[in-house]
Structure formats: structure tokens, C-alpha cells
Amino acid sequence: MTDEFTTEIYYDDDADVSTLDDETVAVLGYGSQGHAHALNLHESGVDVIVGLREGSASRDAAEADGLTVATPAEAVKQAGYISVLVPDTVQASVYENAIEPNLEAGDTLQFAHGLNIHYGQIEPPEDVDVSMVAPKSPGHLVRRNYENDEGTPGLLAVYQDTTGDAEKRALAYAKAIGCTRAGVIETNFQEEVESDLFGEQAVLCGGVTSLVKHGYETLVDAGYSPEIAYFECLNELKLIVDLMYEGGHAEMWDSVSDTAEYGGLSRGDRIVDEHVRENMEETLEEIQNGEFTREWILENQAGRPSYTQLRQAEKNHEIEEVGARLRDLFAWAEEDSPEEEDDSVRVQADD
Numbered sequence: 001m002t003d004e005f006t007t008e009i010y011y012d013d014d015a016d017v018s019t020l021d022d023e024t025v026a027v028l029g030y031g032s033q034g035h036a037h038a039l040n041l042h043e044s045g046v047d048v049i050v051g052l053r054e055g056s057a058s059r060d061a062a063e064a065d066g067l068t069v070a071t072p073a074e075a076v077k078q079a080g081y082i083s084v085l086v087p088d089t090v091q092a093s094v095y096e097n098a099i100e101p102n103l104e105a106g107d108t109l110q111f112a113h114g115l116n117i118h119y120g121q122i123e124p125p126e127d128v129d130v131s132m133v134a135p136k137s138p139g140h141l142v143r144r145n146y147e148n149d150e151g152t153p154g155l156l157a158v159y160q161d162t163t164g165d166a167e168k169r170a171l172a173y174a175k176a177i178g179c180t181r182a183g184v185i186e187t188n189f190q191e192e193v194e195s196d197l198f199g200e201q202a203v204l205c206g207g208v209t210s211l212v213k214h215g216y217e218t219l220v221d222a223g224y225s226p227e228i229a230y231f232e233c234l235n236e237l238k239l240i241v242d243l244m245y246e247g248g249h250a251e252m253w254d255s256v257s258d259t260a261e262y263g264g265l266s267r268g269d270r271i272v273d274e275h276v277r278e279n280m281e282e283t284l285e286e287i288q289n290g291e292f293t294r295e296w297i298l299e300n301q302a303g304r305p306s307y308t309q310l311r312q313a314e315k316n317h318e319i320e321e322v323g324a325r326l327r328d329l330f331a332w333a334e335e336d337s338p339e340e341e342d343d344s345v346r347v348q349a350d351d
């Protein structure tokens with residue numbers, strides 16, 4: 001633990017996996033996060049049971065990985081620690097049908113993202129602990145980092161502490177999946193949910209893909225070759241972000257040419273300008289006032305019409321086709337692709 005920051009940060013020495021020695025952990029779902037948590041917990045010596053629905057497409061993968069599989073209801077019955085790692089959009093119904101009827105006083109209900117608790121879609125009884133261990137990473141890398149003896153940063157929050165041990169138990173879980181190797185930041189459900197939704201919409205997933213597409217289209221529309229536009233706006237982005245990841249903006253500016261540094265510093269804010277900042281603030285407000293989550297719930301209730309259209313448009317964008325052809329030609333993509341490393345892992349039921 002350190003007192004140099006505005007919040008507590010926990011490391012391996014602050015956590016003890018043996019806290020979970022007499023416990024069975026039910027991991028519900030075997031997707032991106034589910035497979036990583038279940039396997040990391042198992043290899044850290046924790047007794048794990050994976051909860052999957054009847055006929056689940058994930059069942060073969062979990063069993064081939066040497067894990068015990070049961071229905072979600074059966075897994076919850078057998079466990080005192082329930083990790084809810086099915087998609088956010090189905091958590092409320094899985095809770096209602098499989099978790100709630102089988103919860104016992106003193107159990108722990110744990111999430112990797114607090115959306116359903118924060119926006120009131122799940123209201124657990126008062127006699128269980130409710131906590132969160134939220135890796136700040138895609139699940140495939142939670143697994144890859146663990147296998148490479150590396151850590152994945154994460155957030156930890158306790159929403160409800162009935163036993164008095166909620167924090168200690170969540171820390172043990174965080175250690176078992178490899179998060180305390182890198183550092184686990186103490187937070188609350190509201191901060192995790194709102195910052196996570198903002199990050200993925202405005203910067204990490206939405207913002208960056210939009211920036212890449214606009215850059216690509218600008219070059220191609222001006223007559224430059226699609227292959228060069230792909231390398232310039234997408235492929236090299238990883239290499240640039242790797243430098244930022246290792247040493248902040250400074251390491252990246254240091255490594256690129258003075259020409260790139262001057263051009264970037266003098267033109268960057270013209271591209272991502274005050275207008276973009278206003279859009280970011282509006283996006284954050286929609287998250288804070290619940291508008292985004294209401295929209296997302298209704299979108300799911302309606303059978304995902306807009307989501308399906310948006311996905312299709314993204315798939316059909318020329319950069320995807322050009323990129324797929326280029327990645328097939330070059331060897332570098334194979335090394336990095338999570339699918340290549342672990343093709344047992346699938347994404348979501350309706351993907």
C-alpha cells in the first residue's frame with residue numbers, strides 16, 4: 001500500500017489468497033473475463049466452479065481447460081463467492097433466475113463492472129457482501145499477463161460489507177487473478193462505472209476507432225493508397241501507443257522525429273479541438289444522469305436494432321477489409337492476436 005496517491009493502491013503483499021482456502025468461487029460466464037478469472041483463480045489454488053447455461057457454447061472450452069462446469073444455479077448453490085461475469089445486459093435476469101434464489105447469508109456477490117448495481121438493475125439482499133474487482137484490461141490480456149507472470153491493473157470496490165471481510169476477500173480474489181501484481185486501486189461503484197463507460201466510449205474504443213477512420217478516410221479520399229493509409233493511421237498507432245504506455249507522452253515525443261513532434265504539438269489540438277471536448281462532456285453527462293444506460297437497456301429489450309446496424313457498418317468499413325488483407329500477408333499479427341493464442345475463447349452469445 002502507498003500513501004503517495006489520492007487513493008489506496010494495493011499490491012501482492014497486501015493480499016492473501018489463502019483467505020479463500022475454504023471457499024468455492026462460482027465464476028458465471030466463460031467469455032472474455034470469465035475464462036481469465038476462472039483459469040487464473042484455479043491456477044492460484046482456488047476452488048472454482050464455472051456456471052454456464054444449458055447448451056452453452058462455452059461449456060466445451062471450460063471443460064477442456066480442466067474446470068468443473070455446472071448450471072449457474074447449481075454453481076451458486078455450491079459456492080460462497082459468486083463472480084458475475086456474464087454480459088452486463090443479461091446479469092439482471094441471471095441474478096433473478098439463478099443467483100438470488102440460491103444466495104445464502106454471508107455469501108459474496110462480486111462484479112467486474114458495477115453497471116447493474118450502480119443503476120439499480122440488481123438489488124442484492126442486505127445479508128451478502130457485494131464487491132468488485134474490475135481489471136482495467138480486456139479479459140484475454142488478464143489471462144495472458146497471468147501466464148507471463150505479469151500483472152493487470154485493476155480497481156477494487158466494496159458496495160456492501162456484511163461479513164466485515166468483504167475487502168479482504170476481494171483483495172484475495174484480486175491477487176489470485178494477478179491484479180495485485182500490477183496494483184489495485186480502491187474506488188467505489190459509481191466512480192468505476194462512470195469512468196469505465198466514459199473511457200470506453202470517448203477514448204479507448206469509440207474515440208480511437210473514430211479518429212482512425214477519419215484519418216484513413218481523409219487520406220484515401222485525397223487519393224493516397226488504402227494500404228498506406230492503413231499503416232499510417234492504424235498499424236503504427238499500436239507502436240506509438242506502446243511508447244506512451246511505457247513512458248508516457250514524453251517517451252513517445254522523444255522517440256519520434258522533431259518534425260513529428262512539432263507537427264503533432266502544433267496541429268493535435270486543431271484536430272481534437274474544443275468541440276470534441278464539449279462532446280466528451282456531453283457524453284459524460286449522459287453516463288452520469290443514466291441516459292446512456294436507459295438507452296442501452298431499451299436497445300436490448302428491442303432486440304438490438306441500432307447495435308446490429310452499427311456493428312454491420314463498422315464491419316463493412318473499408319479499413320477493415322484492407323487491414324484483414326494486409327494482416328494476412330504479414331506475420332506480425334499472428335503473434336499478437338488473442339484468438340491465435342486462445343481460440344477456445346469466444347465473445348458473446350449473439351455475436
Ligand SMILES: NC(=O)C1=CN([C@@H]2O[C@H](COP(=O)(O)OP(=O)(O)OC[C@H]3O[C@@H](n4cnc5c(N)ncnc54)[C@H](OP(=O)(O)O)[C@@H]3O)[C@@H](O)[C@H]2O)C=CC1
Nearest residue numbers: 029030031032033056057058085090112113138139348349
Ligand atoms: N470484456 C472485458 O474485457 C471486460 C469486461 N468487464 C466486465 O466483465 C463482465 C463480463 O463481460 P465479458 O467478459 O465481456 O462478457 P462476455 O460477453 O465475454 O461473456 C460471455 C459469457 O457469458 C455467457 N452468457 C452470455 N449470455 C448468457 C446468459 N443469458 N445466461 C448465462 N450465460 C450467458 C456466455 O455463455 P454462452 O457460451 O452460453 O453464450 C459466455 O460464457 C461485464 O460486467 C463487463 O462489463 C470488465 C472489464 C473488461
Ligand SMILES: CC[C@](O)(C(C)=O)C(=O)O
Nearest residue numbers: 136137138139196200204
Ligand atoms: C475498454 C472496454 C472495457 O471497459 C475494458 C476492456 O476495460 C470493457 O467493457 O470491455
Ligand SMILES: [Mg+2]
Nearest residue numbers: 113196197200
Ligand atoms: Mg467497460
Ligand SMILES: [Mg+2]
Nearest residue numbers: 135136137196
Ligand atoms: Mg474497462
